[in-house]
Amino acid sequence: MNPLLTKLKDRFPDAVLAVREEGPYKDLVAQVKPSALPAIARFLHDDPETAFDMLSDILSVDYPEDEDRFEVIYQLKSLPRNHRLRLKARVPEDNPTIPTVTSVWKGANFLEREVYDLMGITFAGHPDLRRILLPEDYEEGHPLRKDFPAEGRGWRSTFPFLPRLDEPASPAVAAGEIPEEQHRPFLKEAEGLPEDAQPVRRQEELLLNMGPQHPATHGVLRVVLELEGERIVKATPDLGYLHRGVEKLCEGLTYQQIIPHTDRLDYVCSMTNNYAYVRAVEKLLNITVPPRAEYIRTIVAEMQRIIGHLFWLGTQALDIGAMTVFFWTFREREVLLDLFEKLCGARLTLNYYRIGGVDSDFTPDLVQRLHAFLDTFPDHLREYDDLLLTNRIWLARTKNIAVISAEDAINFGCTGPVLRGSGVAYDVRKAEPYGAYDKVEWEVPIGKNGDTYDRYWVRLEEMRQSAKIIRQCLQLLPDGPIIADVPQVIPPPKQKVMRDMESLIHHFIIFTQGFKPPKGETYCASEAPKGELGFFIVSDGEPKPYRLKIRSPSFVHLGAFDHMARGYLIADTVTIFGTYDIVMGECDR
Amino acid sequence: MAVAQWVKTLTFYEILVGMKATITVLIQRIILRNRKAITLQYPHEKRELPGTYRGMIALLRYDDGTDKCVGCDLCESACPSRVITVISSEVEGEPMKRYAKEYYMDMTRCLFCGLCVQACPVDALAMTTEYEWAKYNKRDLRLNKEQLLALGDRNFPVREKKLEFQHPNVAYFNIGHKNLPPKES
Numbered sequence: 055m056n057p058l059l060t061k062l063k064d065r066f067p068d069a070v071l072a073v074r075e076e077g078p079y080k081d082l083v084a085q086v087k088p089s090a091l092p093a094i095a096r097f098l099h100d101d102p103e104t105a106f107d108m109l110s111d112i113l114s115v116d117y118p119e120d121e122d123r124f125e126v127i128y129q130l131k132s133l134p135r136n137h138r139l140r141l142k143a144r145v146p147e148d149n150p151t152i153p154t155v156t157s158v159w160k161g162a163n164f165l166e167r168e169v170y171d172l173m174g175i176t177f178a179g180h181p182d183l184r185r186i187l188l189p190e191d192y193e194e195g196h197p198l199r200k201d202f203p204a205e206g207r208g209w210r211s212t213f214p215f216l217p218r219l220d221e222p223a224s225p226a227v228a229a230g231e232i233p234e235e236q237h238r239p240f241l242k243e244a245e246g247l248p249e250d251a252q253p254v255r256r257q258e259e260l261l262l263n264m265g266p267q268h269p270a271t272h273g274v275l276r277v278v279l280e281l282e283g284e285r286i287v288k289a290t291p292d293l294g295y296l297h298r299g300v301e302k303l304c305e306g307l308t309y310q311q312i313i314p315h316t317d318r319l320d321y322v323c324s325m326t327n328n329y330a331y332v333r334a335v336e337k338l339l340n341i342t343v344p345p346r347a348e349y350i351r352t353i354v355a356e357m358q359r360i361i362g363h364l365f366w367l368g369t370q371a372l373d374i375g376a377m378t379v380f381f382w383t384f385r386e387r388e389v390l391l392d393l394f395e396k397l398c399g400a401r402l403t404l405n406y407y408r409i410g411g412v413d414s415d416f417t418p419d420l421v422q423r424l425h426a427f428l429d430t431f432p433d434h435l436r437e438y439d440d441l442l443l444t445n446r447i448w449l450a451r452t453k454n455i456a457v458i459s460a461e462d463a464i465n466f467g468c469t470g471p472v473l474r475g476s477g478v479a480y481d482v483r484k485a486e487p488y489g490a491y492d493k494v495e496w497e498v499p500i501g502k503n504g505d506t507y508d509r510y511w512v513r514l515e516e517m518r519q520s521a522k523i524i525r526q527c528l529q530l531l532p533d534g535p536i537i538a539d540v541p542q543v544i545p546p547p548k549q550k551v552m553r554d555m556e557s558l559i560h561h562f563i564i565f566t567q568g569f570k571p572p573k574g575e576t577y578c579a580s581e582a583p584k585g586e587l588g589f590f591i592v593s594d595g596e597p598k599p600y601r602l603k604i605r606s607p608s609f610v611h612l613g614a615f616d617h618m619a620r621g622y623l624i625a626d627t628v629t630i631f632g633t634y635d636i637v638m639g640e641c642d643r
Numbered sequence: 644m645a646v647a648q649w650v651k652t653l654t655f656y657e658i659l660v661g662m663k664a665t666i667t668v669l670i671q672r673i674i675l676r677n678r679k680a681i682t683l684q685y686p687h688e689k690r691e692l693p694g695t696y697r698g699m700i701a702l703l704r705y706d707d708g709t710d711k712c713v714g715c716d717l718c719e720s721a722c723p724s725r726v727i728t729v730i731s732s733e734v735e736g737e738p739m740k741r742y743a744k745e746y747y748m749d750m751t752r753c754l755f756c757g758l759c760v761q762a763c764p765v766d767a768l769a770m771t772t773e774y775e776w777a778k779y780n781k782r783d784l785r786l787n788k789e790q791l792l793a794l795g796d797r798n799f800p801v802r803e804k805k806l807e808f809q810h811p812n813v814a815y816f817n818i819g820h821k822n823l824p825p826k827e828s
């Protein structure tokens with residue numbers, strides 16, 4: 055038994071119900087009483103031996119058959135000790151209440167709101183328990199509960215406002231004019247003002263809506279700013295405009311059907327999403343990937359990181375007002391996208407990774423073009439440096455803007471460049487190496503001040519490191535198969551399907567029913583360009599996941615938005631959106 | 644050191660460095676003309692797409708004009724967003740042979756993931772390089788079998804040869820085991 059679990063059990067003999075190591079990878083799990091949660095959380099956070107300073111994720115699973123219906127799961131991560139723990143607590147259906155842990159980890163604020171929203175579990179003592187992804191007046195219940203139909207309530211073609219494809223078109227609404235009645239409410243209000251309502255000079259805080267349709271919000275995000283003059287007093291992000299219920303959707307799909315859906319989470323970097331997801335499934339199935347596939351995966355993921363960071367650099371510079379950088383970064387991005395297109399036939403939604411390997415192999419032509427790109431890439435990075443690195447406008451807009459200290463960043467659960475900009479050298483690729491990352495040489499760049507400029511610098515440096523990783527991987531690239539040979543799980547090659555009865559049977563079964571992983575649950579984190587992207591899968595032995603939770607960095611980062619925006623100017627909000635590198639598709643899921 | 648810094652600040656040195664980068668490109672492009680434009684004047688110019696491109700999906704035929712599809716429904720069950728509807732039926736007079744009587748694809752919801760192509764056991768589906776399919780009416784994007792076959796004819800002029808038992812799994816549908824080609828060992 056792991057000493058950590060023993061210690062926890064000894065310290066709280068009554069409150070800790072069970073401790074165990076789960077699965078082939080020995081994930082540490084502790085089942086605790088919900089009432090004792092704050093004390094245990096405090097202990098785990100403060101004790102120097104456990105030192106769980108980061109809360110990766112909170113999620114809940116619904117087991118309608120069980121006595122205590124809901125299970126709330128806390129994924130903890132310790133940066134100094136580099137270990138993880140899954141803390142679980144059960145709450146009954148008639149009183150689904152559990153104490154909040156926001157006093158221990160500030161990042162719990164958004165995560166608990168999400169659980170409240172989607173599963174209907176109340177967190178006693180939470181400072182602001184409202185729905186977060188769904189609209190606040192949503193009355194249909196909590197969609198992640200098992201009694202909520204996976205189809206949704208009423209499906210697409212039963213909504214009267216959506217034309218059905220198999221019916222003739224209804225007569226078009228008269229040429230797009232807004233009818234008079236719809237103007238009324240606004241007019242009435244203006245007319246209804248009392249005659250003597252003279253404007254008086256007064257002082258008050260101003261509420262300003264930023265978004266959802268604002269070009270710099272990187273998608274559809276609305277932030278309600280409370281202003282004093284131009285200074286931000288409080289910023290409340292309002293999410294969920296892009297909520298598609300991917301987690302619920304995945305409960306109705308087989309494991310390999312989910313891969314194309316992960317493309318659409320962070321649509322700027324879909325390779326790394328694919329990677330994070332297939333790694334989680336492979337961990338669940340406990341299959342090993344052939345070495346060539348590992349190298350190809352690493353190369354492709356790093357290409358995607360360069361693309362993601364180039365995209366970020368261009369848009370952040372554009373938000374701040376530098377136009378040229380945007381065009382130039384897109385020029386380089388295009389080269390890599392062309393390579394992706396050659397490799398797998400798509401540019402953005404790639405669907406390239408497969409469970410157990412990858413879809414297609416590198417061709418010599420592709421490798422050569424990649425080398426050519428790597429040869430010129432440092433020069434291009436130098437060009438961006440010429441434009442930005444010491445530019446006084448850029449410095450004025452980024453230095454000392456949105457500063458977050460290392461402790462706060464960890465406490466909010468920030469990961470990726472946002473955390474490293476504050477000087478914390480945490481990178482999943484180093485801390486829990488996967489792929490070929492432990493076979494090549496590279497460094498984790500870190501910043502000092504935790505401001506926007508440092509995060510910019512960290513990302514630029516990461517691109518250089520990525521280029522270095524790709525170069526080494528290309529040199530080391532071994533020969534061999536690109537997909538593992540596990541006929542129960544991985545569809546056999548097409549040529550065999552055409553010739554071999556047994557392959558044909560496997561092929562039919564995998565595509566009609568899907569494969570059945572063993573019962574169990576697993577959490578697997580990978581380093582996406584935006585931060586730690588984690589997939590948590592609960593399998594009940596069926597071909598479809600019982601519950602799939604996506605820990606998306608953008609969502610967690612937005613939890614720190616209020617903290618980072620306070621005291622800065624309105625004009626800085628776009629900088630702050632940009633500095634997280636948020637993508638709302640991933641944030642809202 | 645401090646003097647140099649002052650001079651740099653007063654002369655807008657770093658801005659000049661940045662301007663040099665942009666102006667060099669401008670001169671190369673417009674005066675020297677030794678730098679090619681990277682953008683394309685779409686739709687007048689079009690990119691060359693690789694053969695692996697995942698565009699519109701098409702149904703294929705054999706060289707004698709019969710459809711390859713055997714109506715096995717695998718594509719329908721492999722599709723993650725329920726694009727495909729197959730209604731299969733027996734070939735008249737040959738009760739053990741099946742074909743897709745009707746075949747619909749609702750392209751408004753297709754993810755272009757290519758899983759259906761991977762699932763099809765007889766390679767009856769393929770992805771073309773067509774992509775300009777914007778329509779005014781979304782009903783036009785629910786393609787039927789004829790449209791899908793037309794797409795295939797247009798994009799894949801070279802058709803695969805039909806050998807009666809070329810694919811043992813077709814033979815499997817027809818229970819024609821005796822003519823199986825030799826198995827790969």
Ligand code: SF4
Pocket residue numbers: 700721722723724725726727752753754755756757758759760
């Ligand atoms: S490409 Fe994907 S989404 Fe489209 S029909 Fe095929 S399987 Fe379905």
Ligand code: SF4
Pocket residue numbers: 711712713714715716717718719729743762763764765766767768
């Ligand atoms: S999988 Fe292929 S053969 Fe089967 S129904 Fe689909 S297109 Fe036809």
